Amino acid sequence: QVYLKESGGGLVQSGGSLRLSCAASGRNFNYYAMGWFRQAPGEEREFVAGIGWTRSGEEIGYADSVKGRFTISRDTAKNTVDLQMNSLMPSDTAVYFCVARSTRGEVADYPKAYTYWGQGTQVTVSS
Numbered sequence: 001q002v003y004l005k006e007s008g009g010g011l012v013q014s015g016g017s018l019r020l021s022c023a024a025s026g027r028n029f030n031y032y033a034m035g036w037f038r039q040a041p042g043e044e045r046e047f048v049a050g051i052g053w054t055r056s057g058e059e060i061g062y063a064d065s066v067k068g069r070f071t072i073s074r075d076t077a078k079n080t081v082d083l084q085m086n087s088l089m090p091s092d093t094a095v096y097f098c099v100a101r102s103t104r105g106e107v108a109d110y111p112k113a114y115t116y117w118g119q120g121t122q123v124t125v126s127s
Contacts, residue, residue: 002026002116004098009121012088018123021082022098024116034074034081035061036109038123046095047075049083050107055098061107065091088125093121 008020020036035050047103048064049072060072069088074081081098101108 001011002048004100004116006096006098006118006121008115009096009123011124011126014089014125014127016088016125017084017086020085020098020121020123022081022118023105024098024100025078027082028079029100030076030079033101033105033113034106035072035099035107036083036096037082037099037114038092039092039120043094044098045111047109047111050099050109051081052105052107054106059106061109063109079124081082082084085092085123088123090125090127092123093125094123096123104115110127 003025005023031053033052037045037049038048039045041076052059071084097120098118099114100116
């Protein structure tokens, strides 16, 4: 059985940084797209960042709202994916979910593309 376990969430002041980590077990996701979504209260889940593979090699994608502030990375040996979040803003406050696709390939920015979801970790940015 596949499990995705997030860690690293918490409370931080505006302008601060946090690093989220996701450890996958039950399957090796080396060539599968993995990433992060988030959901704020009363809002739909939205794509944050993803890392996958195309014929050209590794592919990375970000939501416009986090470009230049967030960085996604993966460690294929450890089967983990991390999200470094800098210059955090109150609008980044949400539950952050680690996700993984069940087929090899590219990043997708819609929730239904991802079969596996972690339970989420809360990120709260105070003003």
